[in-house]
Amino acid sequence: MSVIHHLNDDLLVSYAAGALSEGWSIAVATHLALCPDCRRRAAVADAVGGAMLDDLDAAPSEDRSWQAVRARLTSGSEPEKSHPVASPQTLPQPLRDYVGGDLNGVRWQALGKGASQLRIKTADRATQVRLLRIPAGKPVPEHTHGGRELTLVLTGSFRDGDTIFARGDIEDADASLTHQPIATPEADCICLAVTDAPLRFSSWIVRLVQPILGI
Amino acid sequence: MTALPDGQADKSMTELLLAVGRSQDIDAFETLFRYYAPRIKAYMSRGGGSASAEELMQETMVAVWKKAALYDASKGAASTWIFSIARNLRIDAYRRERRPEFDPNDPAFVPDEAPAADVAMAAFQDAGRVQRALLSLPADQATVLKMSYFEDQSQSAIAAALDLPLGTVKSRMRLAFDKLRTLIGGEPS
Missing domain, CATH: 1.10.10.10 (Winged helix-like DNA-binding domain superfamily/Winged helix DNA-binding domain)
Incomplete structure (x- = not known):
């Protein structure tokens, strides 16, 4: 089954430009592994980078630089890295590297009402990245986010309003969208969710009421 | 001169890069270097990081030499491939973040439906055409x-x-x- 819900162009362009931070990039790269259509668009965005490089005003190269690089060249090309991987795998690369293996090794942390999560560590402090496991037929818990949220389905599917999202599909939601994703009844749904990192309030009272106010 | 007439200049860059990949052709590599090194240095100096643009340019060109055998002309023009190497080194140097990328050899990877021949004809490989579109x-x-x-x-x-x-x-x-x-x-x- 092929992907129906694709990456928005602004994400593809920012990713190709190298301007997208690591958290969002994990969702983009994982979607690209599952979606030949978006890979074709990503190739165009890369070609834009190549043309921009061609277009840069450039002084003539210096002999000193050439001599320095020449001295660093060794014969024998870099061997292509190949790590034989047992197939099949549910999580595509690069996600498997971040999780530390495929789904069967995940140590889930309970979120209540049967849902669970795995927090994924990155060097990017502006985003929060996690795997979510939603029991069949149940809604995604504690669902408030202040900014953008990308949700990429890995197994099962969820429904949001009239729209179904299945493996490889990505939902791109911003703060203005009130939505309530619910796992479809046939199976548990596992997704990758990337959000803007939540605002941290110093007062414990504010932290206490934050979930109630939805801020 | 920066504009490439109908991608001809870039076509020759692609030929040169293929020659480096095939036989470690040092003369071909020097021609690539004379063209790309100043552009990569200009690119690196715009990122605003503390690493030296000259050093990052040299790292990029050494990586181009080492990886040239992996370059696949059906996936894009030489400038596109070289840009992606420079971009990744810049992310590494300036942001100290990983750049997550898909792996086409991964068992979970969903391959292209189109045959490779169609991909080889893709118009975005024509760097001159992309440049004119940008303008x-x-x-x-x-x-x-x-x-x-x-x-x-x-x-x-x-x-x-x-x-x-x-x-x-x-x-x-x-x-x-x-x-x-x-x-x-x-x-x-």
């Missing part, structure tokens, strides 16, 4: 694209620098890319 963008869209590609600015940083709502930055990027795709003919529109 036709309205100034406000071109500015947003350049800030992303050259200055490593996130969408929110661009919004703050230009004093625009974030949604406007996103929509300019989408409009720009939509127009480029139509002009380049990377896919039917």
